[in-house]
Amino acid sequence: MENQKFVDLLVREIVQPGVDQLLNNRFFTELREGKLSQKRIAGFALQHYHCNHAINKGLAFCMVRNANNLPLYNQFLELFTEEQSHPDLMKRFGFAIGLTDEDFDKELLIYECVAHTAAVIRGMFLGTQAESRAGALVNETMVCRYSGEFDTYLEKHYGFDSRARTFFIVHSKVDQEHTAMASESIARNANTDRDKELVRAAARNMVRFKLAKFEGIYDAYG
Template identity: 25%
Template sequence: MDVEKGTRQLKSLIEKLERNNRTLRSHPTIEKIERGELSQAQLRHWATQLFIGNKAHNANILGLIYAKCDDFPARKAIVENLIEEELGRVSGANRSHPELYLEFGEAIGIPRAELLNASMTPDATAMMHWMYWLADSKPWYVTLAGISLGSELFNPDAYVRVIDGLSRHYKLSDDALLFFSVHVKVDQDHGDSSAGSIFRAIPESAAAETLWAVETHIELMRRLWSDINPPPV
């Protein structure tokens, strides 16, 4: 697929979604965190569902993409991404991203055993099954585009705002927020470089399906971030 054409189509899609407030760039949960309006119970529920529905699965999904990928430059990039997920070498955190998230959970009062064994809400369940279904059912480049571009184009801006709100209103330390600060830089680098390398590997016939995967992932992520209210006991 022509990289310039793919980039234009992706930009057009993002602009359409942003006009309709359908991305993380204008999201009520982020705004509530910035203003300190989430209760502790809401904050813990949001953090739990985001982890078990999405963040805990990223290394697995990258492994599934790698196993199907037949493009050698892309395979190298996927391995580098996987090494960061599992070892934190690129960022210098020297801990896996799930470990960084578990530390964040502990800082807001979620024991790691509770976070690892929590029950999923429908939105978290939808996100998790979407990622595994996409990786299992679609070509590697459709999965990589959907999940990578659908997240990493928005994470840096969203996480900067989350870090600011959590540090100011919830008094969390820099160490407690390392999961988010690591992703500001790592996802910025991935987001800047991923689109071109992915588009080069996509057949022209798969362009529409690839953009559909990006749009679907953005929507499911938006819904997952909206999941802030614990179910009634």
């Protein structure tokens, strides 16, 4: 019960303000207004595709690394199973914009996306269980919320059909489950003052990385 109060406070003081800040940045403000350029939307598709691929590879390594620890192995297996199709769903969205396989193959990650992806993978390999799930709590909460924004306004202002928007439709629903899983894991494993300090730091850092990711995409594809 005490640990759940800690998680609730974490969400209230760090995660939710980060979500609000993200959804009120230039990228999503223009998306809601129908003013976000196709180039910036395509930039998001290209960058997020490569981020997803890297994270999936990290999950695969963590499955092997924890093969002798069944609970952890199963945790990474479940995450990998649910995430493995997401790069292809993002590519499908990119194709609807007019991107090609060659565009995806030749694109390089921008600095801010390298930093965000590296932070996620660092959490997988070097973070404590509670610490690594703090980053996941931030990411899953943000992805769930911004996917709802994409789903609504890509249809309203840009005319994308449900097939093109599958990535966002899926994430606006399934990431609610992922958020709950991350919350439960933190509550279960953040048992010392040091654990909680690491969790708060990881959450604050991930908020900053996520905000920088979208600012970076906005600027790089202007």
